[in-house]
Amino acid sequence: MANSQRRITKELAEVTSDPPAGVTVSLANESNVHEWNIMMDGPPGTPYAGGKFKLLLVLPTDYPFKAPTLNFKTKIWHPNVTFDEKGSMCLGMLKGDVWKPSSKIMSILTAAQQLLVEPNPDDAVEASIAQKFKEDKAGFIKEAQEYTKKYAN
Amino acid sequence: MASAQDTANSSGDAPRGGRGRGRSRGRGRGGSGNEGGARRGRGGNRGAFAGHATISEGNGNGNAMNAKDLSTRVAKKAEGETKPEPEEDDDAEVCFICASTISHHSVAPCNHRTCHICALRMRALYKTKDCAHCRTAAPMVIFTDSATKHYEEYSTSDITTTDENIGIRYENNEIVEDTLLLLRYNCPDPSCDVACLGWPDLHRHVRAIHHKKMCDLCTRHKKVFTHEHELFADKELQRHMTKGDDNPGAVDQSGFKGHPLCGFCGQRFYGDDELYVHCREKHERCFICDRRSGQPQYYQNYETLALHFRKDHFMCAERECLEDRFTVFETEMDLKAHQLEKHGSTLSKDVRRDMRNVDLAAFDLRTSYAQERRGGGSQRDQQREGRGRGRGRDPNAEPLPASSAQPLRRDEQAFQRQMAIQSAQSVSTRTFGGQLTSTPAAPPQNVPRPAPNSEAVATAVAGLDLADLSPQEQARQLRHRGVIERASTLLQNDQTKLSQFRNSISSYRSNAITATALIDSFFALFSDTSSNALGTLIREVADLYEDKSKADSLRTAWNDWRAINEDYPSLPGPSGMTDALPQGWARVISSTPSASSTSSAPAKSTRVLKLKSSTAQSSRSSVSQTRSWGTAGASSSSSASSSNPFPGLPTPAGSRPGNGRITTVPWVAPASSGSNTPPARPTPPPSRSVSRATDAFPALPPAAKPQTTIFGYGNGRMVRRDGGTASPSTNAWGSNAGSSAGASAAASENEEGSGQGNGKKKGNKGKKQVLMGWG
Numbered sequence: 039m040a041n042s043q044r045r046i047t048k049e050l051a052e053v054t055s056d057p058p059a060g061v062t063v064s065l066a067n068e069s070n071v072h073e074w075n076i077m078m079d080g081p082p083g084t085p086y087a088g089g090k091f092k093l094l095l096v097l098p099t100d101y102p103f104k105a106p107t108l109n110f111k112t113k114i115w116h117p118n119v120t121f122d123e124k125g126s127m128c129l130g131m132l133k134g135d136v137w138k139p140s141s142k143i144m145s146i147l148t149a150a151q152q153l154l155v156e157p158n159p160d161d162a163v164e165a166s167i168a169q170k171f172k173e174d175k176a177g178f179i180k181e182a183q184e185y186t187k188k189y190a191n
Numbered sequence: 192m193a194s195a196q197d198t199a200n201s202s203g204d205a206p207r208g209g210r211g212r213g214r215s216r217g218r219g220r221g222g223s224g225n226e227g228g229a230r231r232g233r234g235g236n237r238g239a240f241a242g243h244a245t246i247s248e249g250n251g252n253g254n255a256m257n258a259k260d261l262s263t264r265v266a267k268k269a270e271g272e273t274k275p276e277p278e279e280d281d282d283a284e285v286c287f288i289c290a291s292t293i294s295h296h297s298v299a300p301c302n303h304r305t306c307h308i309c310a311l312r313m314r315a316l317y318k319t320k321d322c323a324h325c326r327t328a329a330p331m332v333i334f335t336d337s338a339t340k341h342y343e344e345y346s347t348s349d350i351t352t353t354d355e356n357i358g359i360r361y362e363n364n365e366i367v368e369d370t371l372l373l374l375r376y377n378c379p380d381p382s383c384d385v386a387c388l389g390w391p392d393l394h395r396h397v398r399a400i401h402h403k404k405m406c407d408l409c410t411r412h413k414k415v416f417t418h419e420h421e422l423f424a425d426k427e428l429q430r431h432m433t434k435g436d437d438n439p440g441a442v443d444q445s446g447f448k449g450h451p452l453c454g455f456c457g458q459r460f461y462g463d464d465e466l467y468v469h470c471r472e473k474h475e476r477c478f479i480c481d482r483r484s485g486q487p488q489y490y491q492n493y494e495t496l497a498l499h500f501r502k503d504h505f506m507c508a509e510r511e512c513l514e515d516r517f518t519v520f521e522t523e524m525d526l527k528a529h530q531l532e533k534h535g536s537t538l539s540k541d542v543r544r545d546m547r548n549v550d551l552a553a554f555d556l557r558t559s560y561a562q563e564r565r566g567g568g569s570q571r572d573q574q575r576e577g578r579g580r581g582r583g584r585d586p587n588a589e590p591l592p593a594s595s596a597q598p599l600r601r602d603e604q605a606f607q608r609q610m611a612i613q614s615a616q617s618v619s620t621r622t623f624g625g626q627l628t629s630t631p632a633a634p635p636q637n638v639p640r641p642a643p644n645s646e647a648v649a650t651a652v653a654g655l656d657l658a659d660l661s662p663q664e665q666a667r668q669l670r671h672r673g674v675i676e677r678a679s680t681l682l683q684n685d686q687t688k689l690s691q692f693r694n695s696i697s698s699y700r701s702n703a704i705t706a707t708a709l710i711d712s713f714f715a716l717f718s719d720t721s722s723n724a725l726g727t728l729i730r731e732v733a734d735l736y737e738d739k740s741k742a743d744s745l746r747t748a749w750n751d752w753r754a755i756n757e758d759y760p761s762l763p764g765p766s767g768m769t770d771a772l773p774q775g776w777a778r779v780i781s782s783t784p785s786a787s788s789t790s791s792a793p794a795k796s797t798r799v800l801k802l803k804s805s806t807a808q809s810s811r812s813s814v815s816q817t818r819s820w821g822t823a824g825a826s827s828s829s830s831a832s833s834s835n836p837f838p839g840l841p842t843p844a845g846s847r848p849g850n851g852r853i854t855t856v857p858w859v860a861p862a863s864s865g866s867n868t869p870p871a872r873p874t875p876p877p878s879r880s881v882s883r884a885t886d887a888f889p890a891l892p893p894a895a896k897p898q899t900t901i902f903g904y905g906n907g908r909m910v911r912r913d914g915g916t917a918s919p920s921t922n923a924w925g926s927n928a929g930s931s932a933g934a935s936a937a938a939s940e941n942e943e944g945s946g947q948g949n950g951k952k953k954g955n956k957g958k959k960q961v962l963m964g965w966g
Contacts, residue, residue, distance in 0.1 A: 045290040099447055100414055102288055103317055139288045139313070140303075140324040 042101040046071045049143045058148050072097045076108075076147065080190065081155045085182035086114065089190025093125075093150070095143065105137035108150060115185035117157045117168035128163045129153060284338055288323050295366045297359075298342045299329035307334045311370055314357045316414040334370065335362040377418035379405070397422060404428050408450050412461035432459055455491040479504050479521050509534050544754075667735065674731045681717055681724060688716050696732060700741065706748035714752075722753065 050071060053063050060079035067073060076093040080086030092111040098104040110125030120126045131141055131149055162168030171178045284293045286306035297310030303324035310332055313319050322329050333345050345360070352361040361367045376387040380401050387393040390410060397403050403422040410420055423431055435447035450459040451466040455474060460466040470476075474489045475496040480503075481487060490496035493516060500506040500519040505526035512518035512533070520526040527546045535543060675689070682688040691712070699709040710729065717725050729749045733742040 042289075045288065048290040103313065103414070136326075138324065138326050139309070 042097065042099060043071055045102055046097055050074070052142070053144055053147070058144065058151060060151065061147050063147075066094065072099070072101075074143075078147070078151060078154075080186060081151055084155055085179045086116075086154050086186050086190070089114075089186035091190050093127075095146070097143075102139040102141070105132045105134060105141075106143070106146065108132060108146060113185065113189040114154075115167060115182045116154065117159045117162040117164055117171050118153055120163050121167070126163065127153070128158075128161060130158075130161070293338075295369065296335050296338055298333045298335060298340070298345075299324075299327070300331070300342050301325055301327045301329065302342050303327075304338075307366065307370060308373065310334070311357070311359070311373060312414070312416070314359070315374060316416070320358055329358070331358045331360055333360045333362065334366045336366070337362070373416050373418075375417065377416075379418050379420045379422050393417065406431055406450075408432075408459060408461045412465070455489070477504075478517070479519065482521070507534075509537075667737075670731070671735055674728065674735060677728055677731065678717075681728065692716055696735075699745070700736065700738075706741075706744040707751070709745065710748045710752045726753070 050063070050065070057063055060081065062077045064075050065071060065073065066075045074095040074097070076095055078091045078093060080089040080091065090112070091114055094109050094111050095106055096109075097106045108127050108129060110119050110127060113121065113125065115121060118128045127150065129146070129149055130136055131138075131146065157168075157171055159168035159171045167178070170181065285291065286293050286309055288305050288309040291306060291308070293306040295307035297305050297307045299310075299322040301322050301324070303322045305323050309323060313321075313323055314332075320329050321327065333342060333350070335345070345362075349362060350360045351364055352367045353359070354361075359370070361370070376389060376393045378385045378387065378393065378396060378401075380397070380403075383401065385396055385400075387396050394405060394410075397405055401422060403424055405420050405422060406428060413420065421431070431449065433449045433452075435449035450461055451463055452459050453466060453469055453474075456469075458469075460469055470487075470489050474491055475493055476487055476489050477496060477499055490499060497506070497516075504519045504521060505523050506519040507513075507526060507529055509518075509530070518529070520529060530538070531543060531546055538546070675693070678692050679685075679689050682692065695704070695709055695712040695716070698704050699706065704712070713725060713729060717728070726749065729745065733745040733749075736742040736745065
């Protein structure tokens with residue numbers, strides 16, 4: 039509670055003053071530092087380029103001892119993000135047994151961006167997309183672009 | 192708690208924040224020497240205690256408690272007073288993890304540092320001994336005041352106290368004391384420094400002294416130090432349970448939305464995970480619904496779940512399965528498969544056979560699937576051929592290679608002709624109808640000689656009807672009326688069809704036709720009706736006959752028909768279908784139009800085109816057969832032509848009752864047409880086919896007839912009406928039979944004809960042209 043707020047406030051200040059390229063951060067609700075709205079541009083050179091993705095970062099009350107959760111609010115067609123309303127993202131560093139209290143939100147955001155650049159089909163949540171990614175790269179790119187155009191504008 | 196102060200602080204100066212937190216009682220002593228005196232004094236007091244204490248909290252004996260209480264109180268006060276304190280100095284070190292000022296350092300073997308509070312929190316509360324920075328296992332950490340000294344530089348002489356349990360080695364007793372302080376059952380009230388002996392004691396204390404409560408769930412599950420818990424007044428606790436601190440606009444929110452409630456038990460759980468575990472263990476969920484949608488739906492117990500199974504799914508009712516539980520299926524077909532497999536031995540043959548029936552009503556067919564099906568079906572059909580000629584499945588219908596099929600074909604033709612002649616003689620149009628259905632379109636094409644004939648027939652029929660009815664007794668008349676009503680409903684009040692229907696019945700009565708033929712004619716008439724409905728009707732009709740043997744043979748005929756035709760659900764096959772089930776086709780076709788007309792005409796057309804292309808070949812190859820095909824195709828075409836003669840016929844389309852067939856229809860329709868001549872497809876309102884059949888009669892004059900004649904017909908038609916379109920298609924057939932070349936010619940003719948035809952069927956025209964391409 040109180041402690042997590044201190045750490046969160048600190049990180050929020052960091053991220054706001056020096057956000058990763060293509061990312062902007064704001065509080066979903068000014069009085070609650072546990073929920074952050076993230077706007078992330080599709081990294082250039084990826085099928086997501088040109089899209090603007092909205093994500094929601096939720097920091098648990100026992101942050102940083104427990105990992106935050108990061109969900110895509112904008113639908114994204116990606117092997118590691120569920121293609122549904124939830125947009126749950128499978129980000130290695132956020133897994134319970136991998137999470138380190140020392141991990142910074144900044145690094146989470148960069149990791150998320152990196153995942154857009156380099157999907158990880160071996161750890162996919164959307165098997166069909168992963169398969170396409172592995173077997174038909176061109177088709178994957180095309181489809182991902184289409185969905186980006188459709189949802190992320 | 193000190194949250195108000197905190198937030199005030201943190202909002203002002205985030206990184207360094209205030210130190211006013213109630214929790215960090217010892218923190219004040221951290222970097223500043225201000226309080227030094229007091230602290231040291233305390234330390235001294237407690238020295239003895241700490242020394243002998245093994246650091247387990249339980250150790251606080253009475254005396255020590257008092258001393259400690261005192262000291263903490265002092266500490267708290269000091270904290271409160273010294274708010275604006277030295278710690279905010281620039282050189283104050285901040286813990287990387289909690290972003291608070293460090294009072295004591297914790298050094299892990301990997302030489303990563305945190306504040307002692309974070310280290311203790313992880314080790315004592317989260318039960319993990321990994322380094323907070325790198326997750327390296329740290330069985331022991333050193334709590335020290337030195338900000339720089341490395342882990343390996345500590346020798347045993349540097350350590351005053353060791354806690355093997357949580358794995359901490361202390362550099363001095365002061366740190367021990369500060370650490371132990373955190374682990375006691377301290378009262379969360381910021382102004383109270385009572386440390387209790389345990390949870391019960393603390394709860395009692397809080398209630399008695401502060402008139403507040405602590406959340407039982409939080410105290411059990413929440414990983415915070417005792418004094419970090421919250422105190423609630425009754426109402427606040429209620430709110431905490433149900434809504435958490437979700438209070439829009441409030442300053443101190445954490446996103447905690449209250450403890451989730453199990454709706455069945457009325458019990459709350461600490462978090463969703465705990466609730467999930469509870470539900471998994473105590474309640475049931477429906478695996479079928481789970482599969483369908485992600486949202487888990489729970490049932491209180493198996494009994495309620497079973498109710499759900501029965502209501503919404505297909506549950507096996509066998510006793511052993513009921514005892515086994517969870518023998519339930521998503522579809523009826525799965526259930527039947529299960530019953531046949533597991534309980535097949537206990538079922539009667541009839542039941543088993545029925546079970547093998549697949550109700551296509553709700554079936555969404557995929558082309559490939561249907562094709563497979565078809566292959567099997569056609570063989571069977573051939574075998575069966577001998578039996579019910581006029582029946583639904585025309586064995587010959589297959590677009591198969593001409594050679595093999597030929598013999599059958601002729602056979603059939605001969606048979607048909609014979610039938611046609613007979614029927615003509617007997618005047619009962621009915622027969623025709625029957626024939627037509629089975630070999631659907633055939634008659635129409637040839638038959639185009641229409642209007643006059645049909646009228647004659649109609650009158651004949653009427654006569655029969657009257658004769659038939661007059662002598663009946665009242666009761667029977669009632670029943671009779673019932674039947675007629677049912678029939679007219681099924682026929683959508685189509686008077687023509689209705690009279691056919693009557694006609695058929697009376698001719699059966701007068702032995703003009705056999706029961707089988709009667710069934711066939713019914714089938715033709717009620718092409719849109721589900722076989723169940725038809726069965727009911729037929730049973731009623733059977734009841735009307737005074738002559739028992741007549742009734743029985745009708746029933747038998749019906750059963751036979753079903754046995755033959757229903758074994759094999761008339762799966763709408765794509766192109767291939769032609770072969771198999773003419774009736775099915777007929778049905779399909781007739782329904783198709785309606786379907787298409789009502790709904791998605793365009794979709795269908797595209798499909799048609801596709802099918803055409805795929806089928807084009809087969810149709811060509813089976814030239815000679817085509818003729819007979821033509822019949823099949825004819826159904827559609829005939830229907831079209833029929834429309835002319837009987838323009839008044841309402842297309843059933845709109846009103847078609849939602850029997851499952853419709854779904855199938857789209858597929859089928861295209862398929863059938865595809866296999867035949869493409870032109871046939873475009874056929875308009877197939878529903879009429881039946882009526883036409885009636886009028887028409889001559890299902891027979893088949894292919895043989897010169898194309899020219901046909902053409903003539905076609906043209907004439909065209910002139911007359913849009914029906915013309917259909918007729919042309921017929922031609923096309925005829926031509927096919929003759930030669931491919933002829934076919935093409937015919938096709939072209941068709942085109943023209945259609946062109947002249949009517950504005951209505953523009954879509955059709957387009958199709959035809961495409962077809963032409965094929966030809």
